[in-house]
Amino acid sequence: MPPLRLPLALGIAAALLGPTAAHAAVTTSAVTSVSGAQQPHMSDDRDQAATASANQITVAGTTDGTTGDNVKIVCSSRNNTVNQTFSASTPVNADGSFSATGSMRNIYTYLNLCDLRAVPTGGGMPSVLAPFAAKRVQVGEHYSYKHGSGPNAGVVTDFWIEGAGDKAGAGYNSIGGCGLCDMSLHNPTTLEMSPELYGSNAALFSGTVTAGGVSRPSAKIDGAPAYTSESAVQTNQSASGVPPLQWTQHVDPDTGDLTITETDALVTCATFPVTNGSADCPAFTPTGVTIKRTIKQNHDGQLVAITDRITSTDGNAHTYDFAYFQWIGSQGGYRFPGESGFSPHTTNDVVAGEPGPAAVSQFILNNSSAPSFNNPLGAMVTTPAADRYAFGSPGYFYDVQTGAVPADGAATVRHIYALAADTTTLDRLKSDAVDVYVAPSVTLDAPADVSTNQATLTGTASAMGTLTSVTVNGVAATIDGQGHWAATIPVTEGANAVTVVATNSAGLTKTETGSVTYAVPTPPSTPSTPDTPTPPTTEPSKPAAPTPAAQPLPVATIPVTTAPTATKTLDVALTTKNTKVAQTPQKTTRIALACTGNGTCAGVVRMTKVLRVRGVRTRVLLGTATYEVQAGKTVLVPLKLTGFGKKMLGRQWKRILHAQVRVTQSGVTSGGTVAIKRTK
Incomplete structure (x- = not known):
């Protein structure tokens, strides 16, 4: 032993x-x-x-x-x-x-x-x-669903994609699958998962749906039933013409932010509902409309934005009528726009939408309990606001969106889903959502004509999130607590384009345009001023020859020079007063310019008049011209008259109009007062 x-x-x-x-x-x-x-x-x-x-x-x-x-x-x-x-x-x-x-x-x-x-x-x-x-x-994980047999064998009709941030995760199918299929919170310490609040959202199913007691297709284009790739094979997998689904996905490796793109060409079938397979629907045909969906999951996984861009592909305008499936749960509480608190709903209930660019609805998983990690809260922002919310049971409803698709453009429908365990976090997510995805609104009150070179404009602006600024032609406006804005901008004679831009805290903008007219008031008539007599010549024994009646009046010759900028030869070129500038019978005012020096003289002529408008001295432009004169030559340069210049010369052609002419040559400007008289 x-x-x-x-x-x-x-x-x-x-x-x-x-x-x-x-x-x-x-x-x-x-x-x-x-x-x-x-x-x-x-x-x-x-x-x-x-x-x-x-x-x-x-x-x-x-x-x-x-x-x-x-x-x-x-x-x-x-x-x-x-x-x-x-x-x-x-x-x-x-x-x-x-x-x-x-x-x-x-x-x-x-x-x-x-x-x-x-x-x-x-x-x-x-x-x-x-x-x-x-x-x-x-x-x-992510992968494609491919049809297995028949005429659509190998055709991609759906996908499965998952994404998770540090605080929530979600899984997705295509539009014709379940859209936003699952979404749960994470406990960042234990990595436990909350119950799902969203279980199938922003989806367009196959077959007949009952929304608010009305049986209908989930999607209609031009009043006819429409199908995505997945809903088409679910309707009749043996029919030809099922379009292949195209999709991509990308996960940011650092943040976990997920982006999914999906392209669904919508098709239709002659019979609805399809109850007898190929006999009812042997082939699908294009509707001429495609949905391009983009899904963005961010904010640590707690915010999901699903954007559907509805585009015409056949060059024709179309209409759409979509009943988007929204699952919350049989014990869910709902708070639709305009409602003060959560309440349950029953089968066939219909809640009218509130017209507008966007609407916010809120949900809670169990209406009889307080919000918590195990009883999460949700919010759905829709842009534009839904036409109505139509229930199919106490646990789900359809938000119905209708609209027009332009022949050369697109319509956009967006659903943004937020998920949180408490009201404070949900409010923050909602605010971020509307800032990032909902542009502000702005209006411009009809401007009245002004008689000064400044105009004060007014209007209103608002944002579902935070409105940060309103500008009018680049000038910052003041905004009161009710969203009324005002701004004073400079204007010039005639019609002035006005552009008002409202901006929110995420940088989204909304623009409104208009016009304001600056009408320069007509100055009062003044007594005629006799012509200034011509000074005597240095040789009285040789009287000046009489001017033929058909010839223009003598003109004052203004010297210009080819000298460089540093030359000051123009400093006193226009000091002579009460000289005459000729005007042709066609009322084209001409200025005589004599070029001295070597080469070519070139520059700009501006003629202005100072008026007193409502007690304020204002300089008004009468006409401008550009000139090019060879050295040793004198040229009559026609001025291009402004509208006001034509009025002034037309009104005062019988008397001398005193104005200021400034000639700019090689960067040097000289000026003086001259008299203008119309030719008889």
Whole structure:
């Protein structure tokens, strides 16, 4: 017996010491990096093999172990009750480091994140996890649905895509699938998931839907039933003409923000409802309308914006009538625009929409309980506001959107979903949503004509979020607490274009245009002024020859020069007063310019008149001209008269009109007062 006892004792000791030594070899670790196609937010491409490079990642870190030790790499979520094994046994190097490469598919976490840890092999998760430092990652998935047989074999009709931020996650199908299929909050500490508030939203289903007691197609184009790729195969998978769905997805590896694009060419069928397959609908035909959907999930996963751009593809105008499915839950509470609190609804209820650019509805998962992580709140912003909200049961409704699609443009319908555990967070998300996706509104009151060179304009502006500014032709307006704005802008004679721009805190703008006219008042008539007699000549014995009646009056010759800018030869060129500037019978005022120097004289002539308008001295432009005169030549340069210039000369042609002429030559400007008299 004694000989038998020693081996038994040794065997027991070996059994006790062996596992203890193996478990004790690694007592601390840290996952320090995850590298590969994407990280830390990843999406497994299920259309490719698990071994594809797009799905491979490398997990590395450090331990207090050494050669001969191994670690198990595990990703844990939901308070460590869900543990996905990335690598069952990874050897530790002599310096305590480790590295393992494999498929991200091994640690897929539905709509959630997980904590990657390296723990000792040979057992379950340690009861104390603090010594095993984790790196948080998210692994979703995406793939296509392809039809399997018949005339549509291999045609892509739907997709599945997941995205998760640090606080919420969601899964998506195409428009004809379930749209926003699932959405839940995350507990950032335990990675537990809340119950789903949204379960199938912004979807256009196949077949007949009952909205507010009315049976109808989910989508209609020009009054006829319309189908997406997925709803078409759900209606009759044997019919030809099912259009292939096109889609893309991108996950920002740093933030987890998800972007999905989808293009659905809508088709129609002659019979509705389709109850007898190919007999009712042997082939689908194009409607001439395509929906281009863009989904953006951001704000740590708590905000999802779904934008449908409805476009004509055949060059014709169309109408659309969509009943978007919105699932909340059978115990849900609803608060539609204009309502003061949450209330349940029953089958066939209809809530009228409030016309406007946007509307906000709010929901709670269980109307009989207070908001919490397990009883989340939601908000839906629709742009434009829905026509009505029509219930199919207490747990879901349809928001009905109707409108026109221009022949050369598009109509846009947008649904924005927010998810939160408390009112404060939900209000912040709503505010961000309307700022980012809902432009402000602005109006311009009809401007009255003004008689000065300044106009004060007024109007109103508002924003569902935060209105930050209103500008009028670039001039900042003042805004009172009721949204009334006012701004004073400079104007010139005649009609002045007015552009009013309202801007919200996200930089979205709304523009309104108009016009204001500056009508220069007619000055009072003044007594005629006799012509100034011509000064005597230096040679009285030689009287001046009489001017023939058909010839224009003598003109004052203004010297200009080809000298450079620094030359001051024009300083006193126009000091002579009461000289005459000729005007032809066609009322074209001409200025005589004589070029001195060498080369060519070129520049600009401006003629102005100072008037007193309502006690204010205002200089009014009568006419302008450009000139080019060869050296040694004198040229009569015709002025292009303004409207006011024509009025003044037409009104005062019988007397001398004193005005100022300024001639600019090579950057040097000279001026003086001259008299203008119309030719008889």
